Amino acid sequence: MAGTPARRAPYKDTLQPALHRRFSSTAILLLAVSYLEALLLASWSSCEQSTQPRLSQLRNRHALTPTPLDFWSWFPIGPAGVRTAIIFTCGLSILILRIAHYHVGLKTTESGLQTLSASLLNLQTYETGFWYGISSLLFCPVFLFSMSDTSNLRWITYFSGDRARLNERPLFLACYLGTCALLQTMAHYRLDIDRLDLSLPKPKAGEQNKKLAVLPRSFQNVLVQLPAVFAGCIKQAVSALFLALVLYYVFLRSFAWGWALGFLRPFYNLPKTSILPPSWPSDVYLLARCIYAGTLVNFVWSAGNTAFSIFMVKEPLKNGKPLTSESKDANGTRRQAIYCDIDRKDGPMWAQVYAICMEVLKSIESRVDEYGKPAVAAAPEPAATVPKQRVFAPLRQDSIFYHQGHTTGLKGGVEAAWDQLARAPGATPVSELSPLAKKTWKGAKDRMLSKEQQEALSPDRLRGEFEQWTASVMKIELVGALFRHDFRTRFAAAVLGTPYAEPALYVNTAQALCQLSVHSLAEDQFGNVHRDVASIVRTLTAVIRKVEALKVRFPSHWTDPTGVKESPEVDQILDVLRTGLEQVVAKFEPYSSDLRLSLGELRMAKEAAAKPEEPAPRAQDAMGKPKSVEEEKTESRRAQRREQQRIEMEQVR
Structure with a gap:
């Protein structure tokens, strides 16, 4: 006999289609960014050089007519489309990661060190780093194949005829893109990018860009933030370059060189030795191309993350009405029916x-x-143990120094303080001194230290300096x-x-x-x-x-x-x-x-x-600030x- 089918939650009829539309909007914007980067990576200069004779012949007759090669440089069904698809895949993998790991709310860990330790022990962190690494690995061949031969970024170079040699320049660029993925993973958790802020400030009507008025408000919000996002990507690409130089030449160079030789030897006649080249590959031109590649890959990640964070917190409206206006359970979702629904199940x-x-x-x-209240600990169960019989006499509590009578004065105060120090080492014996001993202590302190030195060594002064x-x-x-x-x-x-x-x-x-x-x-x-x-x-x-x-x-x-x-x-x-x-x-x-x-x-x-x-204005200094x-x-x-x-x-x- 078939079991009773599980009841479908009523909110899924309205919420899931809305979430699908928001994800589709994010994917469309990411696709547009990917196509724009594919155009930036197109070999426009090579097309112009190859069609220069053709253009010189047609300059007088059809100066504005594009050649077939210019057409295929931007036409989506062609090389530009292939680059767009691969770059879009780089961003799509991060969007899927965001769907799996998003959360709502501000992280309330007290310090960054606690966040770091918790992240290092969490498998989710390594999953995030893995997908950022896969994304940079997909972007690397697209960027390398888009560069011209004059950039010297081919994996294999030939010297003296057919002598194949491994080129270290693309190897450094690949390690640099991996460093970008590492830095982006750290920023992902440091900035808590997985958070969906439901209380994002809504722009006022007068703040909307008139040039973008034809687009929905959410698209306007994303496009307005993209320039600042792009500037941040340039900054992060430069930071990753300095980190990559340190990591590559200190830790990764020999390992990456041997791994690349082992991978390419079955396909090319490379030398059997794995000796590193005597010169470093990082010249000015390579570093500039690294920053260019890092900016592009970071912009794909940041644009996708920004669009996802904005689209997923849109107002729950459809055609200007609440999402629940078309719900089958109107009494559970609309305000005017709440007061009248008195015969509900629960x-x-x-x-x-x-x-x-x-x-x-x-x-x-x-x-x-x-x-502020102490945590209530569970009372341990009393163990049924047999009390042991005392073998030795209890410890004596009388004074350590033996005297016939009661000692007073400075000697008695010092002995009392010494006795307390011996019994309770953590306590301060000075407060237990007699008035004569306190006066003697103060006199010795005045003879050894000046007033300025005593003030400098006072607890309040030391505490203030420490703060x-x-x-x-x-x-x-x-x-x-x-x-x-x-x-x-x-x-x-x-x-x-x-x-x-x-x-x-x-x-x-x-x-x-x-x-x-x-x-x-x-x-x-x-x-x-x-x-x-x-x-x-x-x-x-x-x-x-x-x-x-x-x-x-x-x-x-x-x-x-x-x-x-x-x-x-x-x-x-x-x-x-x-x-x-x-x-x-x-x-x-x-x-x-x-x-x-x-x-x-x-x-x-x-x-x-x-x-x-409102708080009172702050005090001002002599300059009025x-x-x-x-x-x-x-x-x-x-x-x-x-x-x-x-x-x-x-x-x-």
Whole structure:
């Protein structure tokens, strides 16, 4: 007997076609970029030279008529089409990789070193590097075959007739393209290219390019970003060149030379020895062609990644209407039917929406409440062991130094401090000294060190110097990227969870819950929503107040040189929560007594919904310029140090 077929999820009828259309749009743009690069790699100069006699004959009669060779240089069905297909395959492999590895949300790992260690232990990283390497391997022969003979980029060269020799120049270019793949793999995880940002800012109507107005908005967004992407590709190609020179001449040259000889010997009469050539192949012309090839292959990758990241987060619209407007399950996807659907299988539709949204919002509250609390460890089960009988007497707790009576004064204080140091080596014995011993210690310190030296060796001064040194070191891009613990990611992890923090989930949840509540006054025929309005107001108020309180007391890490407490993801959620709470309170305040909302709860809700005040402008220096965060922190430390010195002087007096 055949089993019951699995029920198809209703959202797949609308979501999957939309995703297919977005992938098709990405592939079309990538195909256009591949065709453009195929035209750039065409041998236009050789065509002009070969058709020069023909052009000289027809110059007077048909000066604007193209020759057949010029036609085949750009016609898609021909050499240009073959190059386009191979280059498109280089980008298509990366698109398939993006589909397999995409994620939604900001990575909340605290430092780049943690991200690096996690990536090195993840098989997904090596899969990404493998496909970037395959892509560069496919692009290499296309670029080499497109170069003219004068570029000296053929794998085999002939000297003295038929003596075949392996050419090291294309070998270096192939290693350079492999280095581009390695560098792109590192950038793929360093920049978190797999992330789909659902909260991408939408351009305003006045910001649209009038020349691109005939294209859809998503295509306009991609085309506007391509110039900056191309400039970044040039920069990355130059960086890969310096890395390739180091890797090739230090590690890869002998290995790559022997491997290439072993691969080509069955096809050519090459020398049996594998001695490296005495001269280096990297001249100025080869380096320039390497940058050219690296820019093209990086642009294929970057254009595909940019288009995928923009097209896949398009607004869920079809012909200007929501994707769910044509859904078979209208009651589960359209707002006006939610209030009336009370006979659903798992309960009324509003009750299901309310429960899901409240669970999402309360998850923020629970994370904030749990922050800073020690993890509750499971109590170990008591082992049924038989207590051992004591063999020796317990350790003595009396003083180490033996005296007939009680010793006082300096000698007694020193002995007490020595006794404490022997019993607890980690404790500081100076605080346990007697007043006479403290005075003697201070006098010895004054005789050995001057006031300036004592101030320089004070804990506050040393701490301030260490913080300044740390801030200067963390400003170095390579060091800071590995060891910096940004406030943004740490605070987002505490509020939104790990390993990814996606604000769009909470933004959409708050907007849906608040808008459904507001519109229920006119559309809820059965009055089911008003019973939950009080709980919605209390929950939004509690979440806003707790997140704001946590942000105030959330500490900055010592590796963060800026000291700025900003987290755009959390701030975006707070803004939406304040706006929604303000709308709900404004609509339902006249019915507060029926909803059982006290005046105190309404006052707290209004305070939570109020927009925060803008930060005061920074202090200015003598030249009238605003001071940096480091300068403000330095002045604050100096003021604290002066206040501490004043207190110490008063105590001495």
